[in-house]
Amino acid sequence: MNLSRDEKHPDTVTLFLSGGERGYLKPCGCSEGQVGGISRRNSLLTMFREQGISIIPIANGNLILEMSRQSEIKADIGFFALADMGYIAYNVGQYDLQLGVEQLASLSEENKLPLLSANLYRGTSPVFEPYILHTADLPEGKITIAVIGLISPSHAIFAQNLDLKIVDPQGVLKSLMPTLRESADVIVCLCNGTTAEATVLRNSFTMLDVIVLSNEKTDKTPSSLLTHPLVNTDVKGKAIFSMDINRDNSGKFIVKKAQRHLLDEKIPDSPDMIQLLELYKEMLSAEDLVEIPLDKQQETGPQFVGSAACKTCHIDVWKSWKETKHAHAYHTLEVAGHETDPECLTCHTVGFGSTDGFISVEKTPDHVDVGCESCHGAGSIHAEQPEQKGYGKIEKQLCVTCHTTENSPKFDIEVYFPKIIHSSKVSSEMEKSQ
Template sequence: MRAAVLAVLVSALLAGCRRQESRPQEGGAPAKQAPTPAPPGAVLFLSADTRGYLGPCGCSENMRGGIGRAAFQVQEARRGGQPVLYVDGGNSLFGETHLKADQVPQEERKAKALADALRTMGLAVRATGALDDTRGADFRRGLGLPEVAPGEVKVLDAGARQVGVVAADSGEALVKASQRAREQGADFVVGLLDQPLETAQAAAALPGLAANLVVATHSASEFSAEENRLVRSDVPVVALQSKGRSLLRVDLTYAAAKGPFALQASQGDVDREVAALEQRIALLDKEIALPGLDPKLKALKQGKRDELAARRQTALTAPPATATDVNGFTLRFLPLESNLPTAPDTQALVKAYDADVGALNLAWAKAHGQDCPLPAKGQSGFVGSAACADCHPDATAVWEGTKHHHAWATLEEVGKQHHLNCVGCHVTGWQQPGGVCRLDKVAGREDVGCESCHGPGSRHVDAPSPKTIVGKPGQAVCVTCHNTENSPHFDFATYLPRVLGPGHGRPEKSGQAAEPPSK
């Protein structure tokens, strides 16, 4: 019965694909058309709050982000003939303000890779924030990037107009800097405010503000900027999805005579089309991420998702349909989807980082690594999954059929088994008392083992009892790794049955074979 249902679904999807091929205007690759001449103007790209991310971790499918994809968008725009300026709002080089000693080699190497990548993108200027000075202002300045200091102004040529970029860490400083930008001849002013969105909204309403656009460049916390935000007001305010997952594109259109710029409302049809496509893409993302989905059906859904993402990208990057007799601007977020191309020169920098950082971290661990502290008196330590197998053979068999059992191998396959950003969710007992705290001493603790969910087991091994182990772990345990970043479509009720089986949380019904766990 299941095979028959699957066959019907596959046939329906294939038929839909054939219909799309016969009517390319509704999907697939857009029909070849003569390029639309760009009106007089310029294009600005803005990034902010990248938090030390060269790209997504890759734990889930269809993850946004990647400096190589961002670079491709900027490079492609430069082929259009208009002046293109790339500006970074700051808080981009590091993910936290303080580093442990073992993090320093990796994070410094990553910051240098990010700086090199920004250069390949033709960075015009960037602001700075607390997450740029994690290794000190001297380290940041040593990267040699063009900067605008807090409270200062940088005026850039943008063809027939001048664009002023101002940086500030308070609303009052933003007002003063924006006024100086106008005095220095800026026709369009971008304010980079080192504050969260709510604070930036208040700043945009201050009297005397001479900016056309305010960008909030620092999200309140690591997971508080999961979406792009645009607040339409007299001075629009934007906050970008953090960790390099989106760019902001600003298209400026110039009239024959200079004058004030106005946010254009003629993008309504495009906005509605993009919103509808995003809803369909989000639905497909959830379906694609479902555990146990048949590979053929999954491939078809992925193909449809990529088609919709391509349509959205075309809509977002087309020249704006604005009147040419006004000085106007449009704002569009460009999500850096997984199916977008990457700039080869920038991606080469990422690959060089990946090759270097594992060796750096392993060398540091061997030279300076410290073992984890012993558990406090009366508390359990980690013993490894092998210690569980003798007494729990059925549960062990179920675990060996899950992805948890292969967690370490997934890192080895991509050469990231010595990346500190990744290892903690792919071994058991990382950085915990009685666990593993050194990259050179992971042996025996590889994979997401029994103790990752049930807690350290030394007391349970010595005196088996339900009281010495966590019998039924709850969702709080899972989301330490299956969080919104690494596993954005995680649903506890949906995923839990994939790691259960006879002898491991689910009794086998008499006369009926149990469904095998997800592999």
């Protein structure tokens, strides 16, 4: 990987753009080929810095996806990591708002990481800073970069839950542009919205030098319009974009090069981030988030009974299952140290999250691993009334609820599904006894 600075342009600064992690701090490690993670990202940034390249990392928000105690822990770890990697600003996303303004402000203050949102208002004033001006020293002078944050009005419900409002982003930009253009050499607009909304901003405000999106539909390369590039970073931390900015012959700073860096296994893990992620595991374990609250009401309907209960009638199928990787799925969590991570247990145990599902190896040993009921559903009624029709039929698309592109990047349902197909008939020994 050639990281050295272009000798023809000594006054080069490289922006690093990321966002939309949505809770993905690292690959879970349960299969090969997984990409992303703050550890590899930090290593990549370190590689650039060690080559003497001036880098400016900027975050486009949505570090979390949903509100839970685990998400709060992720936010603590994630904000610390971003600050440690030298990020200069963070545009608040709609999912971030689930943490609440006070908690976000606390994370910002603790980590010295400015939060931006120019059009998120409480009353007549913005809740966070509309923009920042960041000045960097270069071999032949300085560069001042303005970073402004916006959030789409389509996310109004997240703001309304906090008694906030999202005002028209175009109106806000129109009022700020004269000041930004006069104060900055380059203007970067972070936008938590759709590609269509960002395209309208690009066409309406040609003085914006870079517009950054972080949504699900990720472009592999930036727009070909290098005078006003529109970049859509990868979600879930899979990759990070770099953009070189340097002077042209007239002395004006322009975008000259943009590149997507996939955070794959070729990039080593950062020892500092590995240590931080170990702290994350320890925090999860200390919180004991695996245990179901005692006051949670018992769920009605079929209950999880464990794969051993299926063995009585389906001995041949059970023996076949015992030879599959599904029957050893929990062990992969133990190897990776994720046995106390609720998000991992969902796909490596039976019925986790239900009062009758997996709680711990000691308390619910029959619910360890990916068992019969992981695919066929809770089986208590079927076990009591096996003659009733209709239980257990599944479609192969069920597999991709766990074998996602993030967790199982090499998973091919047409290849793997035939390997776990089995007969639904009862064993011959059971048939003879009836």
